[in-house]
Amino acid sequence: MKRAWTLPVSFAAGGALLAAGLVVDGSSGAAAATFLVFVLIAGLHSPLAFPRSVGALEAQHRSAVDGRPVVYWRAGCKYCLRLRFRLGRNAGRLHWVDIWSDPAGAAAVRAANDGNETVPTVVVAGRAYTNPDPEWVRGQLASSV
Structure with a gap:
């Protein structure tokens, strides 16, 4: 079961890191949008989509x-x-x-x-x-x- 969640968790973590970088640069709106996109991609690649x-x-x-x-x-x-x-x-x-x-x-x-x-x-x-x-x-x- 862990193997099925590796890719989605990677997408969500990568999105979180990217969003954190955008927040540090002062772009909180872009950070929220970026994180949302990565979470959606993670959801599509997870067992939840099936x-x-x-x-x-x-x-x-x-x-x-x-x-x-x-x-x-x-x-x-x-x-x-x-x-x-x-x-x-x-x-x-x-x-x-x-x-x-x-x-x-x-x-x-x-x-x-x-x-x-x-x-x-x-x-x-x-x-x-x-x-x-x-x-x-x-x-x-x-x-x-």
Whole structure:
């Protein structure tokens, strides 16, 4: 879990340091704006931007029951962010597995991607698709209902 927060905390700390420098220079308005931008970037790269993750085994079980795809992701991945935001409200209907907080999820991704932890990896009906088009994923979700 610590690994998933390294990048967001780094963004927030860097923004705080930059803002502190601007305050010392007498630019408190610019400091506040700079800090806010860095906090927003940190939030986008954190697990908070994604629906709540479940473990890989739980996600596989739920997918077997309801037919919804499983998405393996990690914090800081721009392709995962793209998928998440392009899916919009439908993202909450998928089963999300954070590979940095679930070793079984990381192992499933490595098994599907020749030993690489390439995300997002979406599993539909037992078949893995690496970095699929968000519209395709939306279509798979619609057909699973």
